[in-house]
Amino acid sequence: MKRKHRRLAIVLACGLGLGSAAALTLFAFRDNLVFFVTPSDLASRGHAGETLRLGGLVAAGSVQHATIDGQPAVRFRVTDGRSSVSVSYIGVLPDLFREGQGVVTLGTLAPDGGFVASEVLAKHDETYMPKDVVEALKKSGHWQPAAGPPPPAATWNTLPATRNGG
Amino acid sequence: MTHLAYILPAYAVALLIPALFAGDAWRRLRRARARLLVLEGGRRR
Amino acid sequence: MLGVVDVFSPTAPPRGARGLHRFANPGRFLRLAGRVLPWASGIGLLLAAIGLAWGLFVAPADWQQGDAVRIMYVHVPAAWLASAGYMALASASAVALVWRHPLADLAAVEIAPVGAGFTAICLITGSLWGKPMWGAFWVWDARLTSVLVLFFLYLGHIALTRAFDSPERGYRAGAILALVGVVNLPIIKFSVDWWNTLHQPASITLTGAPTMYLGMLWPLLFTALGASFIFVALVLARLSAAVMERRIRALLAARAEGT
Known part of the structure; x- marks a missing residue:
């Protein structure tokens, strides 16, 4: 085995050990995280x-x-x-x-x-939407923000919007 | 525009930090080139 | 330009050197970096300027967040580069430890401060975004805490590589720290999915469509790409300077020995 191969093996082995140790620690403390x-x-x-x-x-x-x-x-x-x-x-x-x-x-x-x-x-959730679009969705009955999460982005991400969002 | 008191400092920080790095890198490059020119020139003469 | 250093041929690599070691010749690296640097800086500045102007003055405000959402255009690219920069730092460290590549140690030393700078941008802008939206500058949730740990890993690397009398030992210690810290990267990425956090999950993922209005997504992609080019340009400039500084030290040492 060439020396650089041995060094590579050592680094990989340490990484494997460290990774599993970290995973076990995170799993053990999951309630506190x-x-x-x-x-x-x-x-x-x-x-x-x-x-x-x-x-x-x-x-x-x-x-x-x-x-x-x-x-x-x-x-x-x-x-x-x-x-x-x-x-x-x-x-x-x-x-x-x-x-x-x-x-x-x-x-x-x-x-x-x-x-x-x-x-x-x-x-706030991971959805970013202009006000015009929300109004359009409400008007068309596709989404009521108080009732639940928005519909898939593909149904609204190209609707027209002004800079201030109306 | 709403929330300007938060937007402006955020943009200022985002521009200032890379600008400081760029200035530092530029100074280092200029200094190193000048010193190398002197050292290399001296060696060849 | 960097042309002045073309003339020297320091520590010529062995004939037939292949793979990564083709770039081990500092002169060759400096020529390459000198060619790439103006392009990387120019493209980066242009894309970032377009993206920032677009995000500030053209993109629509968010229906809930109002104009505060515009902080996203600086916060998100900084966050991505904080992690990507650490990946670069760890890769350079692995190459340095395993293959003993002469440029990798210098690269790690020069990447760390830039990465720390972008992580600082991420933390500060995130804090300025969190106060008006969440109601707090800082909370100890898993996402924010793991990014703070990333910042300390960068600072630790900077301190460690400068803490030894012999630079070689500093490089070695820094490389080990950088590799150990890689464990933090998946924690940052998946913290918002694994645990309840105040920070929202990712809007832009590899697996699904972005949950973001396209008029907001485009300027974000511009600033993100621009910031990436700027990051690369900063590292290349610093690394070029470091290579020349090492050459200067070698020349001075040789001269001191000769007299």
């Missing part, structure tokens, strides 16, 4: 008083605004399609907050099964 838990996770293993991040979609038609001591307050349900949790939050919501939008909330689980949030972050 998630940024948030879903309502289903919470239903199966949530404890009251626990501080955690809850993530999911804002359920359509669930948002109720109020004012408590001059502060804006909001109550909404976070859903992952299978399970949903009622969330209450006092404070200013991010611009992207809307029904059907992804959110991640930091807070504690109350004994009644509700979630009291101290922070709400908006999670």
Whole structure:
């Protein structure tokens, strides 16, 4: 075996060992690598008083605004399609907050099964679309943003749009 | 345009950092060429 | 131009040298780099200028994000190049460790700072995008954290290659670090699919159609391609300078010995 072949073999063997070690480590710590838990996770293993991040979609038609001591307050349900949790939050919501939008909330689980949030972050999806296109899809009945994810990009990615999106 | 307070610094950073690298690389090239010219010229004479 | 260095014939490679070692001749590399450099910089600047102007002034705003989506045209190319640059760093390191190619060590040393620069752009612009959209400059989700780790790998490589008295030992240590760090690349790529993250999954994938309006996709492709050419041009310029600097050190050492 030539020396450079031996060096190549050593590098490849080290890479294989390192790769499997990393994969095993990531697998072992997978519960700690998630940024948030879903309502289903919470239903199966949530404890009251626990501080955690809850993530999911804002359920359509669930948002109720109020004012408590001059502060804006909001109550909404976070859903992952299978399970949903009622969330209450006092404070200013991010611009992207809307029904059907992804959110991640930091807070504690109350004994009644509700979630009291101290922070709400908006999670946007990987779809980028001008406003004109959204209006066209709504008008033609192809998509209601509060109801679910948008249709395949090929059906809308060449529709006309102005710079400001109308 | 909305969010200009975030867009402008983002574009500024994205232009400034490569510009700094380009300036540094250009200075290094010029200096190295000049020194090589002196050294090589001196050797051949 | 680089013509001045054409005259010397340093450490001529053995006759019949084939494969990668054809480029081991520093003079030949400098001639090649000197020819490629103006084209790479010119094309890169042109594409990036078109893409940025297109993205800022022509492309439509996003229906949810408004004009903040325009940060994408600088953030995404920087993110792609941060990973691609690390791939280049690791490849150079593998070539240096296994085949002892004389240019590979220098290439690794010169790629790392450029990669770190583009990773910094990615992190800063991402932060400036996250604040108005998500509501936070920074969160410790798997995507953001793994890109921060990538930045520290670059910084570690820069520090390590300069930490030894003998450059050879620094190159060796840096190459090993670079190869170990490759483990982070699939983690960055798939973090958004494997774990719940605040960062959204990829819009542009090899397997499916981009989930992006075409009027936004085009300027992004222009800035991404332009930034790639600029990255290559920066590395070529730095590597050319490094090759000449090594030649200068050798000449000075020879002269000091001769007197």
